[in-house]
Amino acid sequence: MSGEEHEIEDLQREVASLLLDHVYAPLLEDQHVRGVLPAPAGAPAVRVALGDRNECEPSRLTAYEIPLGAGDELRTSHDVVGLLRAVHTGTHIYPSNRVTSVLGMDLYLVDPAHVEEAPFTTDDWAATFLRCLAHPAQERGAAGLRGFLFKEGGVLRLYLDSDDVPGVIAADVRPGGALTALLAALPSLLGDEWRISDAVEDPHCRYLVDLTDW
Structure with a gap:
């Protein structure tokens, strides 16, 4: 073949x-x-x-x-x-x-x-991204999906865990075309101190990482 x-x-x-x-x-x-x-x-x-x-x-x-x-x-x-x-x-x-x-x-x-191809929607990109997180090609140690929430303005909040970072970490992302790059970088980004903020309004995580401009 x-x-x-x-x-x-x-x-x-x-x-x-x-x-x-x-x-x-x-x-x-x-x-x-x-x-x-x-x-x-x-x-x-x-x-x-x-x-x-x-x-x-x-x-x-x-x-x-x-x-x-x-x-x-x-x-x-x-x-x-x-x-x-x-x-x-x-x-x-x-x-x-x-x-x-x-x-x-x-x-x-x-x-x-x-035929003029219809655009891939934000929800399409989000579903693809979530599927990759839920069924990773790598073994545990990469970012693992514990939950998610669609938010206003096209933001998708991910609830993640990792062997490198204890507890559940929330990460706000904007699903788009560069999914492979973001998936590869995600585990290391969860510990970026300058991106971290207290998620005082969200009881489902230790802290929030803002990746919406990544």
């Missing part, structure tokens, strides 16, 4: 993992994810079925095939979410050769060149 085929497989796994949240929480309006399918014959694409919550009748579901390639690069799982939201909103005209069916569902073959 080539390196590119491995990359496609990994990306299909990432998309399936990311879209799990939207089985229960709508992807947009009242539409939930009812299926994520790797395109057959090893095609570099993923298929996603959308419909009402708990809907299982194929004729009441709509499936979209999203190509994972973007020129010489691969799209990200976030790109797939943005394209899904865009194609399922408003009116889109598909030529007959881009409309088919699979497993009893209408299947639309999406051409990203004709």
